[in-house]
Amino acid sequence: MNVSELSDKVLVGNFVLSDVDNVFKLNDVQLYHSDNLISTTYENDFSYNVSSNVDYKVVIHYEYNLQDGNGVIKETFEYNVTTLKTVPTVEINEIL
Numbered sequence: 001m002n003v004s005e006l007s008d009k010v011l012v013g014n015f016v017l018s019d020v021d022n023v024f025k026l027n028d029v030q031l032y033h034s035d036n037l038i039s040t041t042y043e044n045d046f047s048y049n050v051s052s053n054v055d056y057k058v059v060i061h062y063e064y065n066l067q068d069g070n071g072v073i074k075e076t077f078e079y080n081v082t083t084l085k086t087v088p089t090v091e092i093n094e095i096l
Contacts, residue, residue: 009052011081014045015060027061027074052086
């Protein structure tokens with residue numbers, strides 16, 4: 001899995017699969033905060049709006065069948081990531 005952008009506001013990434021026999025089927029890609037499901041997509045590329053300084057988990061559910069008599073095998077891949085911290089700023093609107 002590749003995280004191409006990680007900041008205090010966005011998590012963007014994708015995963016590349018080597019599937020010479022063309023047996024892979026993506027079920028979904030999910031974003032979790034704690035045990036709460038935040039979002040689901042069904043594509044290899046994903047982009048999520050996130051909060052700063054928070055632990056997230058990206059979960060990929062997929063399956064494959066190697067036609068070897070074992071049938072469909074369902075797998076899960078998990079990737080933990082912490083978003084960057086937002087630096088507090090001060091803005092002065094008016095000086096009296």
